[in-house]
Amino acid sequence: MSSSPPSAPLAASLDDPERARDLARMKRLATSLFLLAAAVFLTCVLLGPETGAWVGYVRATAEASMVGALADWFAVTALFRHPMRLPIPHTAIIPRKKDQIGASLGAFVQQNFLTRAVVEDKLTTIDVPGRLGAFLAAPGRAERLAGDAGAVLHSVAGLLKDDDLRPAVAGLVDRKLHATPAAPVVARVLELVVDGDRHQEVLSAGLRGLARFLQDNRVVFRAQLGDASPAWVPDWVDDRVFDRAFAGIQDFLEEVGDDPRHELRRAYDARLRAYVHALRTDPATAARVEELKKELLEHPAVRTWSGSLWTHLKDAALAAAADPDSALRARVAGVIREAAELLQTDQRVRELVQRHAHGIAGYLVERFSGDVADLVGSTVARWDTEETSRRIELQVGRDLQFIRINGTVVGGLAGLVIYTVAQLLA
Numbered sequence: 001m002s003s004s005p006p007s008a009p010l011a012a013s014l015d016d017p018e019r020a021r022d023l024a025r026m027k028r029l030a031t032s033l034f035l036l037a038a039a040v041f042l043t044c045v046l047l048g049p050e051t052g053a054w055v056g057y058v059r060a061t062a063e064a065s066m067v068g069a070l071a072d073w074f075a076v077t078a079l080f081r082h083p084m085r086l087p088i089p090h091t092a093i094i095p096r097k098k099d100q101i102g103a104s105l106g107a108f109v110q111q112n113f114l115t116r117a118v119v120e121d122k123l124t125t126i127d128v129p130g131r132l133g134a135f136l137a138a139p140g141r142a143e144r145l146a147g148d149a150g151a152v153l154h155s156v157a158g159l160l161k162d163d164d165l166r167p168a169v170a171g172l173v174d175r176k177l178h179a180t181p182a183a184p185v186v187a188r189v190l191e192l193v194v195d196g197d198r199h200q201e202v203l204s205a206g207l208r209g210l211a212r213f214l215q216d217n218r219v220v221f222r223a224q225l226g227d228a229s230p231a232w233v234p235d236w237v238d239d240r241v242f243d244r245a246f247a248g249i250q251d252f253l254e255e256v257g258d259d260p261r262h263e264l265r266r267a268y269d270a271r272l273r274a275y276v277h278a279l280r281t282d283p284a285t286a287a288r289v290e291e292l293k294k295e296l297l298e299h300p301a302v303r304t305w306s307g308s309l310w311t312h313l314k315d316a317a318l319a320a321a322a323d324p325d326s327a328l329r330a331r332v333a334g335v336i337r338e339a340a341e342l343l344q345t346d347q348r349v350r351e352l353v354q355r356h357a358h359g360i361a362g363y364l365v366e367r368f369s370g371d372v373a374d375l376v377g378s379t380v381a382r383w384d385t386e387e388t389s390r391r392i393e394l395q396v397g398r399d400l401q402f403i404r405i406n407g408t409v410v411g412g413l414a415g416l417v418i419y420t421v422a423q424l425l426a
Contacts, residue, residue, distance in 0.1 A: 026401035037065035060419030068411020102380025106373035114369035116362040129353040133343030142336040150321030169310035182293040183286035187279035207257040
């Protein structure tokens with residue numbers, strides 16, 4: 001027997017002490033019947049025909065039983081090894097044909113089980129959406145699957161190299177931003193702002209902010225006026241000029257801020273709409289925006305941001321996936337529960353899933369049935385030859401011993417019939 005050990009899956013799946021005991025017991029039974037027939041035959045030979053006519057019948061029966069037992073022993077043994085270790089042609093079939101048997105088994109599975117018709121016919125008897133929905137709706141299943149998804153995400157992220165992905169993501173973002181024209185984007189954003197009168201709200205907020213800024217820095221502006229005023233002008237004159245000018249500016253800002261129909265607002269609205277039109281129609285305006293975009297993208301701060309984008313996104317996603325209380329995990333679990341409810345209650349979704357299950361299963365069978373057949377054949381080919389033969393015998397040998405038993409019994413009956421017919425003819 002070969003010294004190379006069998007593969008672990010083969011040993012784990014086929015090694016069965018109880019089967020070994022059953023096989024040994026059946027072998028002893030079959031051999032015992034043969035020995036019984038041989039003993040009867042020898043007894044009849046020793047008694048001789050003068051003992052009585054019945055001896056011939058018994059002898060013929062025993063003789064045929066021995067022949068049947070020996071023939072079937074040879075046939076059964078020849079499947080697994082050379083009988084009596086003699087290299088008789090067409091014996092040890094399984095050891096010699098192991099690889100072909102594996103390939104044939106794979107082809108048999110492919111042609112008779114892994115076909116679109118067989119799989120789709122089976123799926124018609126299965127409520128695919130119902131089973132899937134019940135599986136997803138089991139208590140705690142959504143949370144466990146969300147956690148499993150987080151673990152998968154963490155494992156995939158561990159396989160990815162940051163040193164390779166950082167420049168790749170940065171380059172992708174950089175190319176995408178450079179390739180996207182800036183003028184249409186800016187024009188669309190401004191259109192949305194103008195159509196919703198958001199630009200007037202921005203103007204109002206800016207005016208209020210400017211008014212507060214001037215008020216907060218009143219002393220600073222007064223000092224600047226004093227420094228700019230001639231030395232011969234009295235301070236009280238500077239104070240009055242500053243107060244009048246400052247009050248006028250504040251009143252103007254308040255007036256524009258309170259009057260939604262102020263001329264300044266209309267002019268601001270018209271200029272902004274004209275600029276949006278120029279962004280869409282004037283190449284020079286679009287070119288200036290594009291140049292500004294390029295300068296912005298080449299700024300060191302922006303390049304640093306794009307270089308760190310992958311790291312920030314990955315860290316944020318992994319942290320959310322690992323936290324059972326994170327919004328991401330809660331959202332994933334919620335999506336799973338919603339899917340389970342739809343699969344169980346929404347008839348349109350159920351019909352859609354059932355129909356697509358047929359298509360997907362058929363595609364997978366047609367696409368991978370050959371690979372499954374190759375897997376079966378290559379797996380059998382890797383098994384140790386003699387060990388494989390021994391373990392197959394362990395699985396089916398008990399039933400094969402009935403062939404020897406039947407051969408002994410049927411052979412004896414056939415011999416009796418033949419001897420009886422011969423006597424009648426004689």
